Amino acid sequence: MKTPESFNFIEDIINQDIVLNKNNKRVETRFPPEPNGHLHIGHAKSICLNFGLAAKYNGVCHLRFDDTNPTKEEAEYVEAIKRDVKWLGFDWGKHLYYTSDYFDKLYVCALELIKKHKAFVCHLSPDEIRQYRGTLTHTGQNSPYRECSIDENLKLFEGMRMGEFEEGSCVLRARIDMSSPNLNMRDPVLYRIIKNTPHHRTGTMWCIYPSYDYSHPISDAIEGITHSICTLEFEDHRPLYDWILNELSSFVCCHPKQIEFARLNLTNTVMSKRKLLELVAVGYVTGWDDPRMPTISGLRRRGYTPEAIRKFCEAIGVAKANSVVDIALLEHCLREDLNLRSPRVMAVLNPLRVVIDNYPEDKHEELDAENNPEDPDMGSRKILFGRVIYIEQNDFCEQPPKKFFRLSPGQEVRLKHAYYIKCAAVIKDEEGKVVEIHCTYDPETKGGWSKDSRKVLGTLHWVSAEHAIPAEVRLYSSLFIKPNPKEAEDLNPNSLIKCTALVEPCLAKASVGSQYQFLRHGYFCVDIDSAPDMLVFNQTVALRDSWAKTQKEIQ
RNA sequence: UGGGGUGUCGCCAAGCGGUAAGGCACGGGGUUUUGGAUCCCGCACUGCGAAGGUUCGAAUCCUUCCACCCCAGCCA
Numbered sequence A: 001m002k003t004p005e006s007f008n009f010i011e012d013i014i015n016q017d018i019v020l021n022k023n024n025k026r027v028e029t030r031f032p033p034e035p036n037g038h039l040h041i042g043h044a045k046s047i048c049l050n051f052g053l054a055a056k057y058n059g060v061c062h063l064r065f066d067d068t069n070p071t072k073e074e075a076e077y078v079e080a081i082k083r084d085v086k087w088l089g090f091d092w093g094k095h096l097y098y099t100s101d102y103f104d105k106l107y108v109c110a111l112e113l114i115k116k117h118k119a120f121v122c123h124l125s126p127d128e129i130r131q132y133r134g135t136l137t138h139t140g141q142n143s144p145y146r147e148c149s150i151d152e153n154l155k156l157f158e159g160m161r162m163g164e165f166e167e168g169s170c171v172l173r174a175r176i177d178m179s180s181p182n183l184n185m186r187d188p189v190l191y192r193i194i195k196n197t198p199h200h201r202t203g204t205m206w207c208i209y210p211s212y213d214y215s216h217p218i219s220d221a222i223e224g225i226t227h228s229i230c231t232l233e234f235e236d237h238r239p240l241y242d243w244i245l246n247e248l249s250s251f252v253c254c255h256p257k258q259i260e261f262a263r264l265n266l267t268n269t270v271m272s273k274r275k276l277l278e279l280v281a282v283g284y285v286t287g288w289d290d291p292r293m294p295t296i297s298g299l300r301r302r303g304y305t306p307e308a309i310r311k312f313c314e315a316i317g318v319a320k321a322n323s324v325v326d327i328a329l330l331e332h333c334l335r336e337d338l339n340l341r342s343p344r345v346m347a348v349l350n351p352l353r354v355v356i357d358n359y360p361e362d363k364h365e366e367l368d369a370e371n372n373p374e375d376p377d378m379g380s381r382k383i384l385f386g387r388v389i390y391i392e393q394n395d396f397c398e399q400p401p402k403k404f405f406r407l408s409p410g411q412e413v414r415l416k417h418a419y420y421i422k423c424a425a426v427i428k429d430e431e432g433k434v435v436e437i438h439c440t441y442d443p444e445t446k447g448g449w450s451k452d453s454r455k456v457l458g459t460l461h462w463v464s465a466e467h468a469i470p471a472e473v474r475l476y477s478s479l480f481i482k483p484n485p486k487e488a489e490d491l492n493p494n495s496l497i498k499c500t501a502l503v504e505p506c507l508a509k510a511s512v513g514s515q516y517q518f519l520r521h522g523y524f525c526v527d528i529d530s531a532p533d534m535l536v537f538n539q540t541v542a543l544r545d546s547w548a549k550t551q552k553e554i555q
Numbered sequence B: 001u002g003g004g005g006u007g008u009c010g011c012c013a014a015g016c017g018g019u020a021a022g023g024c025a026c027g028g029g030g031u032u033u034u035g036g037a038u039c040c041c042g043c044a045c046u047g048c049g050a051a052g053g054u055u056c057g058a059a060u061c062c063u064u065c066c067a068c069c070c071c072a073g074c075c076a
Helices: A009-019 A041-056 A075-087 A099-115 A126-133 A150-161 A212-223 A232-247 A273-282 A296-302 A306-316 A327-341 A443-448 A505-509 A546-554
Strands: A028-031 A060-065 A096-098 A119-122 A171-174 A189-193 A208-210 A227-231 A257-261 A351-356 A364-370 A380-386 A388-392 A413-415 A420-428 A434-442 A469-476 A496-503 A515-518 A522-526 A535-542
Touching (some): A009 A257, A041 A296, A060 A099, A060 A212, A099 A171, A099 A189, A171 A232, A212 A227, A227 A232, A306 A327, A364 A443, A413 A443, A434 A443, A496 A535
Parallel strands (some): A227 A257, A351 A434, A469 A535
Antiparallel strands (some): A171 A189, A469 A496, A515 A522
16 A cells, blocks of 8 residues: 555656656646446445546546447446446546547548558458568568558548448558567557447447547547546557557547556456356356445445445555465454444354243333444444344364363353343254253343453354344355366356345344344345345355354364 | 566565565464454565676666566457
8 A cells, every 4th residue: 555655657657747747747647447347346446546646646537438349349238337337436528438439530530641651541351460460479461451642541441431342341540560570560450340249329320340459549639638548458559559549649638648557456356357257157157246246236235335446446556567466455444433333233044043041931121222322422222132142153163172262061151232141951852953942031131231341252243043034144255166167167156145034123124235234144135136035145245254163273 | 689667575565775664475473253354473584587897885876697577460
């Protein structure tokens, strides 16, 4: 994490540009998603970076949909992306753009390149283009169409636009250098023909579409972007980005600076659109918003907060080294945020029936329970106590290991907000499994305090058998077993475990999305699958569990 | 084997010639009506991919080497 005085390398560049009075000290960035899929936590890094930089330098950040390939893009994704960016807490204001807004301008620029003899229509087949391009170690060969006259090219390109050629029969190419060691400079494709696939915004108005390499620098320049931030794999494209803007300098007003940074990788998950799509398509997850997915919609449904994600993006820093961030850092940022805002509530996931023998049969009491020890302003609620309660199965052990602070024969524990109890008898089934225990309580310890201030080691959560309501709880762990998953076989078969829990009655009217801490378990939120008669909770993240560590040491 | 990048603690990441920030993870302790939270302490003892060199002084400059990542879509 950076100290307040330290800047990341992009900020260093911006600071220097400001000192040199570049762009009139203006800072303008953009987040340019292609509407061909859903945003994920990796995009969040880019969004936080671009919008964050703009905010920090009193600039603006545009949201621009890079919609130059109708065969892959859909309007539905546009709306989903807007929703996600907004949810993350960023506002593009009036700066919502589409590359397709610039198709006319892009076309005129292409004409200009042709007139300068810097672009030509090439009739080589895709396969031939590949062959002519050469390899990493061998230079390419000039296309036989490279020396066609300007007038001929103008005519042909116009023909392309008019739909006179079939898909794949020809393309517009830049005329740069087939012997360049940088393959991107070997006469790259600027326009290709796409017929029969209407564009989600321009319909059938165009049958030629600009490539990323061609449209991106021009779109940036049109919008007056000062710093065009992208990921590392575009580093090789920067000479082309600059070449295009230099050749078009009389047509576009400014020349943005392309800066590349390392994309985010997280342990135990995958980030590429292809792999995420595969998880959805194969049905390993229920959809893009499955709570196990690293998509923004998945994280949102899981119960992540925008604040936690932003904090995380701040914590991981921005640099050029390829890296894989430990998912534990994301979870740390999440807990840090949820700890302060989540009301505490009791839920028993694996119930064990407890009868308190010396508690009157028909009696029940209302007890006070604070909603959040971190925040007194969140107030308190009443909880109901009675003769029969449920505790967690693993909060009882007949023959406890060392350092077991919970209920066992002879050991006194506190029921949170209620009374001290002691185990008096254990009832088992034929197989020897504990099915019920009988306890006695100390009436002098109401609220969980004793006058003699005797110590109890453990405090257990519980619910009243008579009042608790059932709820489905979905427990999640990482989608992949290995920190750096490669194949489907690295998938975690137990990434989702469902169970039926007993929860406090106050949750009966909990609304979808609302977030709670289930005491001693973790943070949970109400899932959209909830029905009036059956709440469904997603485990957002478990509480840190030092007992689990101690147990491992003991073994 | 061409070009472009990157290598600082288990994982991120500051450092920009003056003697290795911070966060996560991990370990120890205090406190605690969540084995939560919180607080304190420890955590790169000539070490910054390696080897040489320049310098009073090098993670920072120079040289050579090594490792890893990206590029041969009419995808972005």
